[in-house]
Amino acid sequence: MSNSGSAAIHRLTPEEALARLQSGPEGLTRADAARRLHEFGPNLVEQLRRVPWPVRLLKEFTHFFAGILWLAAALSFVAEWSEPGQGMAKLGYAIVVIILVSGLFSFWQEYRVERMLDALRKLLPSQVDVLRDAHVHQLPAEQLVPGDVILLEQGDVIPADCRLLEAFSVRVNMATVTGEAMPRARTAKPSDAVDAVNSPNTVLAGTSMVSGKAKALVLTTGMRTAFGRIARLTQTEGETVSPLRLEIAHLSRFVVWWAVAIGAVFFAIARARGVGVYQDFIFAIGIIVAMVPEGLLPTLTLALVLAAQRMAKRHVLIRHLPSVETLGSATVICTDKTGTLTENRMAVRQLFLCGQEAPTAAEAALASSSDARPLLLAAGLCHDLTEIEQEGTRVLVGDPMEVALVELARRALPDFPTVQRLDEIPFDADRMRMSIVYATAEGSTLYCKGAPETVLPLCTRRLMHGSVHALDDAERQHLREVQEVMTERGLRVIALAYRSGSPRTSPTISEDDLVFAGLVGLEDPPRAEVPQAIRRCRQAGIKIIMVTGDHPRTAHAIAREIGLVQSERPALITGDRLRDLSDAELQLALDAPDVIFARVAADQKLRIVQALKDKQQVVAVTGDGVNDAPALKCAQIGIAMGIMGTDVAKEAADMILLDDNFASIVNAIEEGRAVFQNIRRFLTYILAHNVPQLIPYLAFVLFGIPLALTPMQSISIDMGTDSLTALGLGVERPSPQAMQRPPRSPDQRLLDGRLALRAYLFLGVIESVGAMSAFFYVLYGGGWTYGQPLTLQDPLYLRATTACFSAIIVMQIVNVFLCRSATRPLRATGVGGNSLILWGVALEAALVLLIDYTAWGNDVFGTAPISWRVWLFVLPFGMGLLVLEEWRKRVVRRTR
Secondary structure, X not given: OOOOOOOXXXXXXXXXXXXXXXXXXXXXXXXXXXXXXXHXXXXXXXXXXXXXXXXXXXXXXXXXXXXXXXXXXXXXXXXXXXXXXXXXXXXXXXXXXXXXXXXXXXXXXXXXXXXXXXXXXXXXXXXXXXXXXXXXXXEEHHHOOOOOEEEEEOOOEOOOEEEEEEEEEEEEEOHHHHXXXXXXXXXXXXXXXXXXXXXXXXXXXXXXXXXXXXXXXXXXXXXXXXXHHHHHHHHHOOOOOOHHHHHHXXXXXXXXXXXHHHHHHHHHHHHHOOOXXXXXXXXXXXXXXXXXXXXXXXXXXXXXXXXXXXXXXXXXEEOOOOHHHHHHOOOEEEXXXXXXXXXXXXXXXXXXXXXXXXXXXXXXXHHHOOOHHHHHHHHHHOOOOEEEEEOOEEEEEOOHHHHHHHHHHHHHOOOOOOOEEEEEEEEEXXXXXXXXXXXXXXXXXXXXXXXXXXXXXXXXXXXXXXXXXXXXXHHXXXXXXXXXXXXXXXXXXXXXXXXXXXXXXXXXXXXXXXXXXXXEEEEOOEOOOHXXXXXXXXXXXXXXXXXXXXXXXXXXXXXXXXXXXXXXXXEEEEHHHHHHOOHHHHHHHOOOOOEEEEOOOHHHHHHHHHHHHHOOOOEEEEXXXXXXXXXXXXXXXXXXEOOOOOHHHHHHOOEEEOOOOHHHHHHHHHHXXXXXXXXXXXXXXXXXXXXXXXXXXXXXXXXXXXXXXXXXXXXXXXXXXXXXXXXXXXXXXXXXXXXXXXXXXXXXXXXXXXXXXXXXXXXXXXXXXXXXXXXXXXXXXXXXXXXXXXXXXXXXXXXXXXXXXXXXXXXXXXXXXXXXXXXXXXXXXXXXXXXXXXXXXXXXXXXXXXXXXXXXXXXXXXXXXXXXXXXXXXXXXXHHHHHHHHHHHHHHHHHO
C-alpha cells in the first residue's frame, strides 16, 4: 500500500480519499470498473512462473546417485545384448525399478508446494457486496478494482486493502496478516499513523470483521495488497535444503566416487590381464552394484516414514520427510506467542473491586457479593456479540474479549437477567469505550465498558462494601496504580461502570456521573504444558526466541510467566527498533541469552530467521497465520498449528502440530534426535556387507578366481534380504539421554572415519572371510582346482556362489544385533525390544531359503541348493563375528 503523494490516503477525510481514487459515495460506474479491471488485473493471488513439472520430474531421475545406477543398468543391457541368456537383463530391469520408485516418491514430496497457492486463494472471499452505479451488486471478489466502494459486516473476510468510509462498532481480527492476538477497533476518521497498515482507518485483505458494519473504499487489490506481498514472499523465498539432505548428498557422492575409483583401477588391471570384453562388463557392473548401496535411499525413506508415524502418535504430522531428522538438529526455535505458547482464547484472570481483589476462581462467592454483581451485569450486558445455534448449542460469536466477559458473568450469576436493550453508543476507536442502556428492574440502567483512561474520568462515584461513595482524587490515583500493576502482568485491563435511572429515550445518551464498578484483567492464558517443555529445551541446549505481533508488554509478561526468560532485562526488540537495526546489529542482538521480538511484521520475521541461519543456526519456526508463511518456508523446519493454523501456513510448513501444543515440538525433537543415530546404525549395517560383495570381484580380477557372488545375488542382498532388518535399525527408540545432550554439531557427518573403519575394515572384513571361506569350501569339496575354468551354469559354480551368498546372510543376521549400538554390549541392547528387527531376521531366513531351494529362486538369482554341511561350516564364522565385535566394543568403552 503506497504512501506516496502530498498526503497518505489514510490521513485524508473519507471525501478526500474518494476524490484521490476518482471515485464517489455511489461507487464506480460499470464502465470505469471494467477499464480499471483491465488496467490493474483481477483481485487474485497470482502464481509466479515456476519450473514446469515435467522438468522437475526429470531431475528426480538424473541426479548424481541415479546417474550411476542408470550406468549400471545400461551396462547390464549391453552385456545381455552381447551375450544373450546370461540373465543380465534381469539385473538391468531391477536397477531401473529402483530408480523409478525412488524418483517418483521424491517428486511426490516436492509436489506439495503446488498446493500452497490453492490455500492462499481459498482464504480470500468469493463474493462481496459492491456499490456500482449507486446500486449494491454481489460480485466475485476477483472483480474488485481500486476505487470500488464495498459493504462489510460482522463475519466477513476483507477482500482487498481498504480505507474505511463509514464504520459502526468495527473490530477486525488482524492475526492472519500482523499476528496480533487482540482484535483491533477500526474507524473512518483520518489518522496520523506512520503507515497505512497500522492506521485505524485501514482494513487489510485476508483479515476478518469480528464485529460491526462498514463501508470501505478499495485501495489496492491482488498482489499489491499486504496479503499479496506475503504471498509473493512465500513463493519467491527459496527452498531450504535440510541438513539431512546435505548429508545424504555428501554420502552419495563419497560412495559413488569411491565405487568409480575402485572400478576404474581394477577395470584397468582386468584389461591388462587379458580379461574378455563380456567379463569386463560383468566386472564393471559388479563393482558398481557391490559398492553402491542401492537399498540406502529406499531404506532411509521408509525409516523416515516410520519415524513420522511415531511422531503422529505424539501429535506431530510430518509433511516433508527430511524434517524428521532436521528437527532433531534444531539449535533455535522461533515461536509465536498466540496459539502456540498460549491457548488463543481470552480468559478473565483478575477482577478488582474497590477495596478488594476478587479471584475469578471463586465464582460462587462473586454471585453473593453486592459489590461484584453490578460489575458482572456490566460485563455480561455491555457487548456487541451475536448468539447463534451451532450443532444444537447456543454459541457467542464476536470479539473474544467480550465472549470471555459474558461467559464469566453468566457462570457467576445463575439468575442472569433477560432485559431489553433500549439504546447504545457503539464502541469508537477515539472514545475507546461503549455504553448501552437497558430496561432493568431498577429502571433504565446504563452500562459502560472501555479503557480505564477513558471510563475513569466519567466516574464521580464508586461502589464499595455494598454502598456508593464519592470518588476522590486519592482513590482515582490508587485505581490508576492498580491498573498499571495489572498491565505489567500482561493483562488487558477493562474498566466497567454503570448508572441507574438513565433516561428511557434520549437523542444523546449521557455518559457522565457514572458509578465505578471495577477493573477486569484478561489474558490469553499460557498452555499448562509449556513451562516444562521450555525446561526440556534448555536441558537439550535449544534456544527459544519469542517472535510475535502482539504488544511488547504482553509478550514480556507471558515469557516471564512460562519461564522463557530468566534474566532480569531480556533483549526486548520491537518491530520499529528492528527496522532500524542493520543485519550485523541484528546478529549481535541475537546473541543475548533471552530474546523477545514484539510487534513484528511478516518480512521482519523472515529477516530474523535469515539472520539466525547466517549465524549457522538450525532454525525451527512456529506459526499459524498467512503472515508466518514466508518464515516457515525459509527456516530449515517450519512448524504450523493444526487447529488454529491457516491453510497457507500448513502448506508452507514441514510439519504440523495436530494439537497446537508447543510441548509436542519437544517430543518431536526427541524423536528427531534418534533418527540421526538410527541412520548411522543402519548405514554401518548396510556398508558392512558391501565389503563381502566387493571382495569376490577383486579376487576375480587379481587372482583369476571364479566370481564368488553374482550381481543379481548382490542386488538381492541390498534390496531384499537386508531391507527389513536395516529398517528395524532405522526405527530404534530414542535413548533416555536424548534430551540431555546438546544438538549435534553441523560438522558431524553420517559417514565419518570411525564409522567407515568399523563398517569396512572390521565388520566387513570378518564377513568377507566367512563368505569367501564358504565359497572355497564348496568349490574344493566339489573337486575344483585353482585355474580350472567354470561356466556360469556349472552346478558346482552355482552351489559355490550360493554358499557365499548364504554366508553373507548369516553374518548379517548376527550383525544386525551388533549394530544396535556402537559401544554397548549385546547383553545391554538385547535381541528383543524391536519387533521390526525380529521380523526382518525371519524374512531374511525365509528369503534365503526361497532363493536357495526353489526352482524360481534358482532361476532368477543363479543359485542351487546347498547341503546342511555348508550351513554348519558357516555358523562358526557368525559366532566369530559376535565375539570379535563384542571385544572391540569393550576396548572402546575402556578407552573412552
